[in-house]
Amino acid sequence: MKICVIGLGYVGLPIYFQAKFKGFDVFGFDVNKKKIEELKDGITEIKGRIPEQGFAKFKENDFTFDVTRLKEADVYIICVPTPIDEFKNPDYSFVIGATQLVIDNGKKGCLVCEESTVNPGTMEEIVMPLFDKANWIVDKDYHLVHCPERIDPGNENYEVDNIPRCIGGLTEKSLEKGYELYSKLIDAPIKKMSSIRAAEMTKIVENTFRDVNIAYVNQLAKIADVIDVDIKEVIEGAATKPYAFMPHWPGIGIGGHCIPVDPYYLIEYSKHKGLDPKFLSLSREVNDSMPKYSVGKVQEILNELGKPMKDTKVLILGYSYKANVSDERETPAKEVIKILKERLADVKVYDPFILNKSEFNNLQDALNWSEAVILCTAHNEFVDNVPKLIKNNVILLFDGRNVFDKELFVKKGIRYKGIGR
Ligand SMILES: NC(=O)c1ccc[n+]([C@@H]2O[C@H](COP(=O)([O-])OP(=O)(O)OC[C@H]3O[C@@H](n4cnc5c(N)ncnc54)[C@H](O)[C@@H]3O)[C@@H](O)[C@H]2O)c1
Numbered sequence: 458m459k460i461c462v463i464g465l466g467y468v469g470l471p472i473y474f475q476a477k478f479k480g481f482d483v484f485g486f487d488v489n490k491k492k493i494e495e496l497k498d499g500i501t502e503i504k505g506r507i508p509e510q511g512f513a514k515f516k517e518n519d520f521t522f523d524v525t526r527l528k529e530a531d532v533y534i535i536c537v538p539t540p541i542d543e544f545k546n547p548d549y550s551f552v553i554g555a556t557q558l559v560i561d562n563g564k565k566g567c568l569v570c571e572e573s574t575v576n577p578g579t580m581e582e583i584v585m586p587l588f589d590k591a592n593w594i595v596d597k598d599y600h601l602v603h604c605p606e607r608i609d610p611g612n613e614n615y616e617v618d619n620i621p622r623c624i625g626g627l628t629e630k631s632l633e634k635g636y637e638l639y640s641k642l643i644d645a646p647i648k649k650m651s652s653i654r655a656a657e658m659t660k661i662v663e664n665t666f667r668d669v670n671i672a673y674v675n676q677l678a679k680i681a682d683v684i685d686v687d688i689k690e691v692i693e694g695a696a697t698k699p700y701a702f703m704p705h706w707p708g709i710g711i712g713g714h715c716i717p718v719d720p721y722y723l724i725e726y727s728k729h730k731g732l733d734p735k736f737l738s739l740s741r742e743v744n745d746s747m748p749k750y751s752v753g754k755v756q757e758i759l760n761e762l763g764k765p766m767k768d769t770k771v772l773i774l775g776y777s778y779k780a781n782v783s784d785e786r787e788t789p790a791k792e793v794i795k796i797l798k799e800r801l802a803d804v805k806v807y808d809p810f811i812l813n814k815s816e817f818n819n820l821q822d823a824l825n826w827s828e829a830v831i832l833c834t835a836h837n838e839f840v841d842n843v844p845k846l847i848k849n850n851v852i853l854l855f856d857g858r859n860v861f862d863k864e865l866f867v868k869k870g871i872r873y874k875g876i877g878r
Contacts, residue, residue, distance in 0.1 A: 461486055461530035463555050465496060465520065467714070467784070468572055468606045469536030470503050471617040472642075474511030476534075477518075478618070479642055484519035486527065488554075496520045502783050507616045527562040532638060534570045535559075536606065540718060545741075547576065547722045549583055556584050560591045565598045568634050572606045574715065576661055576722035577654035580627060601627040602635030603653050605660030611782045621645040625656025664719040665737060670705040671716070672740035675747055678707035678877025682754070688877030689859045707876045709833055709857030710747040710789020712778025717744065717787050748792035751876065755829060755855050756800065758874055762852055764828070767801040772827035774843070775834020776808040776815075780858075783810040790833040793857075802829075809838055821846050829853040835860045847871065 460483040462473040469485065476483040487493055495501065497520055499512045512518075527533070537551035552573055559569060571580060580603050585595070593599050604624040608617055622639055624647055626632025632649060639647045650656040674692065681688035688707060696704040711717045720737050727734045756766050778788040785791075790806070797804045805816040807823035817823035820838060824830065824847050832839060835858040844865040847854065854866050856875040866873040 458482065458532060459484070459530045460532045460534060461527060463487075463533055463535045463558070464537040464551075464573075465492060466536065466538070467503055467610050468608055469534070470496070470501060471505060471507040471511075471608060472534055472536060472572070472606070474507050474515075475617045476642060477511060477515055478507075481642070484521060484526065484529070486521055486524070488522060490522045493520050493522045503610070504782065505610065505616055506613070507618065524558055524562045527558060528564050530567065531564060532568045532570065533559050533563060534572060536572045538714065539573045539575055539722070540714070541721050545721050547725055549575070549579065552579065553583065553587065556587050560587060560593060565593065568600045568602070568631070568638065570635055570638070571601070571603045574605055574660050574664070574719050574722070575603070575657050576726040577658040578726055579657060580653045585627060596628050596630045600631035600634045601653070602631050603656045604635060604639055604647075605656065607660065607663065610784060611779060618644050621648065623648045623650050623656050623659045625650035625653035627653050658723075661719050661723045664715050665723055665740075667705075667716050668711070668720050668744060669737065669740040670703070671707070671711060672743040674705045674707045675743050675876075679750065681877035687875075689875065690878070706859065708747065708789075708859070709751045709793065709831075709876060711744045712786065712788040712790075713784065714786045717741070747876075748789050749796055751831070751855065751857055752793060752796045752800070754874055755797075755831060755853065758853050758855075758872055759829065762872065764852065766797075769802050770826060770828040771797055771802045771804050772823050772830045773797075773804060773806045774808075774820075774823070774830060774832045774839050775836055776806050776811050777834050777836075780835045781810070781837055785811060785814070788833075793831060793833060797831075808834065809836065824848070824851065827851055829855070831855045832857050832860070834858070 460476050460481050462469045462485045465485045465487040473483060473485040535555045537555045540548045542548050580601060588599055602624055604622050607620050609615060622643055624635050624639055626635055636647060636649055678688045692704050695702050720741055724734055724737050759766055773790055773794055776790045777783055777785050794804050807815050807817045820842055830851050840860050849870045851871050853872045859875045863873040
């Protein structure tokens with residue numbers, strides 16, 4: 458049996474190596490020729506134990522952009538993007554494109570495993586009709602499962618090998634084939650779902666859970682600002698309850714390819730089915746408001762300090778959407794910078810993980826240049842060193858991730874403001 462992993466990004470590259478570790482005959486296919494050339498040279502921005510050990514162990518890797526090679530495979534694991542368009546509508550074009558590549562170039566009798574995050578109904582209403590149109594018959598010409606990936610880039614405890622999975626099949630036979638494969642591929646439990654749409658919805662529910670809970674604490678942070686309590690302290694207090702409370706933390710905004718994107722797949726599909734899930738839309742709205750809310754707070758404090766936003770030197774610390782990674786997809790820093798520039802601030806960025814966005818060679822130079830600092834990403838380098846290196850050329854530190862001890866800045870005569878504290 459030969460596996461082809463289609464789409465070699467944050468999800469596809471680890472699963473490619475996991476298949477190699479497990480002794481499968483596997484190759485990786487991607488339409489991005491540059492990415493393939495880089496992967497052949499062992500170059501990738503994707504960090505983690507599995508890709509690192511994979512590149513270290515396997516000197517011979519099989520990465521290709523040649524579509525004609527798809528006919529070699531018996532199993533296709535599809536890991537392509539599922540973004541939203543400018544109107545926040547789901548964009549299925551990559552899933553459709555990858556499926557069509559399998560139909561046009563693949564081998565009949567194959568197992569197709571979709572790992573991309575999609576709303577319930579996508580396999581039955583978008584993917585299956587593509588096979589129907591090509592006269593491929595389910596259980597004869599193809600088998601189809603959805604087995605959503607849950608990887609959390611940067612998480613050292615959980616990677617593709619030890620994260621449990623849920624799997625749903627288009628038919629019972631598809632499910633059996635998919636279950637057999639994933640049971641050999643992954644070391645963690647695989648839960649069989651009663652339908653493919655239940656598997657699709659599971660992943661969306663997980664990410665929407667994060668979105669609504671973060672919206673809740675972002676809303677609480679705004680309340681804390683008007684009633685003058687420290688929301689971080691309050692959440693830490695609530696988290697001492699040993700049951701029925703799970704802490705989530707407010708912040709300057711949500712980024713990445715999943716949490717600010719996936720809920721729209723559920724929202725739009727629900728609307729399509731005649732139900733407007735207002736609670737989910739409102740959560741998106743609250744979370745999307747955080748960059749503007751934060752810049753508003755910065756401007757308020759600058760005004761109090763007698764400094765107009767115009768021409769103030771504002772340093773953005775961190776451009777990636779989360780700590781200690783270089784992924785900048787949907788990063789809230791982009792929106793923060795846009796709003797600051799609209800308000801005529803003099804904005805510069807420093808992110809040690811994204812050198813092409815950084816306008817300084819090191820943290821000290823960046824801090825020395827600035828008058829106001831906005832922490833967008835809590836990279837370890839910032840958490841460990843900003844309190845030591847910052848001097849009182851900086852008049853305001855805005856802690857967009859609530860990671861600093863306020864007193865350390867106050868002692869230096871620097872105004873500190875966090876999110877809801
Ligand atoms: N990034 C995460 O943390 C994460 C976690 C769990 C699930 N997911 C989901 O997994 C899916 C993939 O996400 P990702 O982060 O790996 O995306 P990515 O952008 O890192 O990688 C996707 C890859 O697919 C390639 N591609 C696009 N169309 C293709 C086609 N027709 N044929 C072959 N290759 C094609 C792209 O060139 C790219 O290299 C998405 O649905 C995402 O929501 C992502």
